[in-house]
Amino acid sequence: MYPSTFDYVAPASLSEALDALAAADNAKILSGGMSLIPLMKMRLVRPTTVIDISRIPGLNTIFTDRGDHIKIGALVTHAETAASALVMENATALAQAADATADIQVRNQGTTCGSIAHADLAADQPAAVLALGGTMIAQSVRGTREIAAADFFVDTLTSALEPDEILTSIRIPKGGTSVYRKLGRRGGESDYPIAGAAVWIDSSNGSVADARIAVTGVSSKPYLATASAAAIVGTDGSADAIAAAGSHATDGVVVLEDLYATVDYRTHLADVYVQRALKDVLA
Numbered sequence: 001m002y003p004s005t006f007d008y009v010a011p012a013s014l015s016e017a018l019d020a021l022a023a024a025d026n027a028k029i030l031s032g033g034m035s036l037i038p039l040m041k042m043r044l045v046r047p048t049t050v051i052d053i054s055r056i057p058g059l060n061t062i063f064t065d066r067g068d069h070i071k072i073g074a075l076v077t078h079a080e081t082a083a084s085a086l087v088m089e090n091a092t093a094l095a096q097a098a099d100a101t102a103d104i105q106v107r108n109q110g111t112t113c114g115s116i117a118h119a120d121l122a123a124d125q126p127a128a129v130l131a132l133g134g135t136m137i138a139q140s141v142r143g144t145r146e147i148a149a150a151d152f153f154v155d156t157l158t159s160a161l162e163p164d165e166i167l168t169s170i171r172i173p174k175g176g177t178s179v180y181r182k183l184g185r186r187g188g189e190s191d192y193p194i195a196g197a198a199v200w201i202d203s204s205n206g207s208v209a210d211a212r213i214a215v216t217g218v219s220s221k222p223y224l225a226t227a228s229a230a231a232i233v234g235t236d237g238s239a240d241a242i243a244a245a246g247s248h249a250t251d252g253v254v255v256l257e258d259l260y261a262t263v264d265y266r267t268h269l270a271d272v273y274v275q276r277a278l279k280d281v282l283a
C-alpha cells in the first residue's frame with residue numbers, strides 16, 4: 001500500500017528541525033525509516049509532515065561524555081552501536097542488543113535512538129538502556145529535557161517524548177558489567193524477541209552490590225524487573241539466587257499471549273532468559 005499524502009522536509013540543522021516540528025500539526029520524525037515507513041505504508045500512521053533528520057550534521061557520534069558516561073547521538077545506526085568499542089566496553093548489553101536487532105540491512109539503516117523513540121514492546125535496545133540506567137536527552141524549541149530510561153517507556157509504541165520533541169541522544173553511565181540475551185521469534189538472535197533480558201550488575205568481593213534487570217517482548221512495554229534485581233542484590237550470585245531472580249521476572253506485569261507464545265510459555269521464557277543473562281554476567 002502507498003502512504004497517504006504528506007509533506008516532506010529535510011532540515012539541514014537541528015534548530016531547523018525543531019522549528020519545523022513545532023510548526024507542524026501532525027508531524028513524524030524520520031531517522032532510519034525502518035519502522036516509520038512500514039507503518040506509513042500500512043496507513044497505521046498518517047503524518048501530514050515527515051521531518052527527515054538524517055542529513056543533520058553532528059548527530060551520528062558516540063563519545064565519552066562527562067568522563068564517566070557515553071553518549072550516543074540520534075543518527076548512530078544499530079550497526080555502529082554494535083561495532084563501537086566504547087559501547088562494547090562500557091555498555092556491553094547495548095552493543096549486544098544492537099547486534100541482535102533485525103538483519104544487517106536494517107542494522108545499517110535503523111538507528112539506536114529511533115528504536116528507543118519507537119518504543120516497540122519487543123524491541124531489543126530499550127531493554128539494554130533500561131538495565132544500563134540510561135538517560136534520554138530530548139530537545140524541542142522549548143529547551144532540553146532529560147528523561148530517565150525507567151520513565152521513558154510508557155506503553156506499546158508510546159514513549160514519554162512530547163510531540164514537539166526530538167530524541168537527540170542517549171547517555172549511559174560507565175561502570176558495572178552487563179549482558180543482553182534473547183530468544184528471537186525464529187529461534188535465532190536477529191529477529192524481534194519472544195522474550196529477552198538485559199542485566200547490569202555492580203559486584204565487588206564476590207557479592208552483587210547492585211543490579212538492574214530489564215525484560216522485553218513479554219508485556220506491553222520493556223520493563224525493569226525490580227523484584228528480580230532485589231533477589232540477586234546482596235547475594236554471591238549462587239545458582240539458588242539466580243533461580244530466585246528468574247522466578248520474579250514477570251512479577252507485577254500482564255504477560256502477552258500471541259502467535260509465538262502462550263502466557264505460560266512466555267512467563268517461562270522470561271524466567272529462563274533472566275537466568276541466562278545473570279549467569280553470563282556473573283561469569
Ligand SMILES: Cc1cc2nc3c(=O)[nH]c(=O)nc-3n(C[C@H](O)[C@H](O)[C@H](O)COP(=O)(O)OP(=O)(O)OC[C@H]3O[C@@H](n4cnc5c(N)ncnc54)[C@H](O)[C@@H]3O)c2cc1C
Pocket residue numbers: 028029030031032033034035036037074100101102103106109110111112113114115116117118120122123124125161165166167168190191192193
Ligand atoms: C525487517 C525488520 C526487522 C526488525 N527486527 C527487529 C528486531 O529484531 N529487534 C528490534 O528491536 N527491532 C527490529 N526492527 C525495528 C527496527 O530495528 C527499529 O524499530 C528501527 O530501526 C527504528 O529506528 P529508525 O531509525 O529506523 O526509526 P524510524 O523508522 O525512522 O522511526 C521510528 C519511530 O520513531 C520516531 N523517531 C525516530 N527517531 C526519532 C528521534 N530521534 N526523535 C524522536 N522520534 C524519533 C519516528 O517518528 C517513528 O515514530 C525491525 C525492523 C524491520 C524492518
